[in-house]
Amino acid sequence: MSQTTNLVLGMMGNEGSQLSGLEIDEKIVEVTDGWTLHSGTVCASHNTNVNVFISDVFVGSGGNAAILERAAKNLMLYRHPCILKFISSWKKSGRIHLATEEAKPLASVISSLIPLQICIGLHSVLKALVFLHETALCSHNNVCCAAIYVSTDGTWKLGGLEHLCLFTDLTTSYLEGTRARRYEKAIPPEEDSLKSSNYTISHPTSIDQYGFGVFAEEMLCNKFDSDVPALEEFLGICKKHLQNLEPSLRPKLASLLDHVCFKHKFIKIHSFLVELPLKTEVEKNNFFRSLMDELTGFPENLVAMQLGALLLSRMVLLDATAQEILLPCVLGPKQNMENRGNVGLFSLTTYRDYVVPRLLQMFCVRDAQIRLLLLAHFSSFCHSFTEDQLRTLVLPELLVGIKDTNEQLVSVTLHALADLIPLLGASAVIGGKRAKLFTDGRPKQACHNGPYNLRTPKSHSKVLPTPAPAPVVDTDGNSFAADLPERPSPDGGEDHMPTSHDETESWPDWDVPDNTVDTLVDFDAAGPSRIQDCSKVAAPSTMQELPDISQLDIRNSVSSLKGEDEFDFFQDMEPVILKTCTLQIDEQGAGSSDAIEKSGKHIFNVNYTSYDGEEGWGDDLEEWGDVNST
Structure with a gap:
């Protein structure tokens, strides 16, 4: 080995x-x-x-x-x-x-890409090869479609590094030993003339230069777009210069990065987002402040498909300028952002196709700063999820957040759970058994009009006859209301008693004074006027007075002065205490028959003459007298 x-x-x-x-x-x-x-x-x-x-x-x-x-x-x-x-x-x-x-082989998606996307991909491959040539000082040796992968954010990634080697190790014998596994069309013609020797290649970058020329020609074959400037010119460079038979005449790949074809505004935006970790704070600040205006000039499907994931990358989410200017427009679809005065970047359909899958992945990330940012805009995009996505993916992650030790995270998570209740229902969000522990204390008629729906105060002038106007005087508007003390509502009975919904109306006292006039005062019409003369009785109305249940209301009760011919049913109930009258007997006529007869006639007569003496009852009479006086 x-x-x-x-x-x-x-x-x-x-x-x-x-x-x-x-x-x-x-x-x-x-x-x-x-x-x-x-x-x-x-x-x-x-x-x-x-x-x-x-x-x-x-x-x-x-x-x-x-x-x-x-x-x-x-x-x-x-x-x-x-x-x-x-x-x-x-x-x-x-x-x-x-x-x-995660990435897909380029061969599986190339047929669905437009020329602008292909140019963006070629630009990414160029930057990777320039890095290997100028920084790592090595050669890839197998630049072809099979070595390229497309990540989830649409970026082309250079792979297939199994044949990579340093410039110092790039010999003719190495190229001959790996040729069987390399892409045949990407092998430069000079390798056919190389002898089986172990000397170093004089132009080590020429192999990748030739391979990239072939690769670019295959990708752009029969694909021209007026939106990409000088695309045909770039294709000519790939054919004539990069595939030149003389290795020394092939241009450096770094020089192609400055070609007009790669100066397209969209390509520059994509390149900046990919290389965001390498940029300074000033560059990022200027970039994000002008990015929204530039993106609105491109088709939203292209922006969402090619830049959607990059706009929601970690580096963008954590940038302060992006959080202030860009993310409010990216995290909310158009129809939801119009109410806030901002214009969303994507329509609801495009948002659900490209942004929602990315958001679902972000909810699985246990990073406090990322989660706080998502929940800060949760109300803007929560309706974009399906009910199944909210129930199975988003809700479980939110329930994890309320158990964290970060109090700010718990607070915003509870707000997000409140936003889910209209979408999933309280039973799905809270769980467990629930019971009706609160009742609606409003009158039934008010309940039918919906919550927080205040009715216009009704006047009783349509039910009761309008009395003759009492003479009034102008005075301060608040003086009359000040004389009526506010009474708290009694406990119970509110649901069955008609009530007034005028919050400014004051109720009279429970105890009606004896000198109340026999007229109804319309507070709404009279305003702040005072009653000048309460001793006068209003003229009787000629209109026939109909009975109405509202007259039973204590608020509408009327006290009237007693008429002269009114019978007093309580007159006999007043106590009358008089002194006891005594029977006087003549002491001198004891032996006379006339005196006896006279005394016999009047023995049972009652003398009603008042007696002013103080004998007999004594102090008890004085006490009764005190009672009578009361």
Whole structure:
């Protein structure tokens, strides 16, 4: 086993060091001579989709498994935003496993791409090759469609690094040994004339230059678009200059980055978002302040498909300028942003197709800052999810948030749960058994008009006859209301008694004074006027007075002065206490018959003459007299 193979195996983990919670789909996405591509999901902390490359059984340095080993080593060493991202690698059951970011082979999506998207992809591949040539000082040696993958955000990623080597190791013998597994059309013609010797290639970048020229020609064949400037000119450079038979005459790939074809505004925006970690704060600030105006000039489907995921990347979400200016328009669809005075970037249909899947992935991320940002705009996009998405994906993640020790996170999570109640119902959000613990204390008639619906106060003048107007005087508007003390509502009976909904109306006292006039005062019509003369009785109305149940209301009760001919039913009930009259007997006529006869006649007569003496009753009479006086 060679030294390179030992180094690769040393960097790879054993069977116990594979990704925790990784589930590999048995369905094969792509098959090559050295490995098969599968989709995988990491379920440890949050669901993350990955690519899993699985080699054949390892039999030695010359076998197919060694090819995937070299690819894993190079992906781990050479990191760039436009190179397929390495996640992990391990050996299990004699097979090499390589896990990378989720991406699709370019061959599976190229037919659905427009020329502008292809130019964006070619620009990304160019930047990756320039990085390898000028920074890493190595050559890819197999630039072709099979080596390119398209990530979930639409970015083309350079893969297939199994044939990569340093410039110092790029010899004729190395190229001859790897030629059988390389793309035949991307092999420059000078390799046919190379002898089997071990000398170094004089122009090491020429191999990738030729390969990129062939690759660009295949991608842009018969695809021209007026929206991309000088596209035909760029294609001519790829054919005539990059595929020049003389290696020394092929232009450097870095010079192509400045071509007019890649100066398209949309391509520059995409490139800036991809390379955002490399930009300064001033550059990012200026970029995000003008980004919204520039994006509105492109079709929203193109923006959503090509830039949707980049606009919701972690670097964008955590940028202060983007949070202030860009994200309010990205996180809410158009129809919901019109009410706030802002214009959403995507319509509801486009939003659901491209943004909602990304948001569902973001809810699985246990990052406090990301979650706080999502919940701050939750009311703007929560209606864009389906009921099943809210119930099975969003709600469980929100319920996790209320158990966190971050009080701010718990607070905004509770607000988000409140937004879900109109969409899912309280039973689904809160759970458990519920009971009706509160009642509606409003009158029944008010309940039919809906909550918070105040009715216009009704006047009783239509039911009761209008009395003759009493003379009034102008006075202060608040003086009359001040004389009527406010009375709290009695407990019970509110649901069955007609009430007035005029909040400014004051109720009279319970005790009606004796000198109340026999007229109804319309407070709404009289306003702040006072009653000048309460002793006068209003003239009787000529209109026939009809009985009305509202007269039984204590608020409408009227006290009238007693008429002269009114019979007093309580007159005899007043106590009358008089002094007891005594019978006087003449003491001198004891022996006379006339006196006896006279005394016999008047023995039972009652003398009604008042007696002013103080004998007999004494002080008791005085006490009764006091009672009578009361």
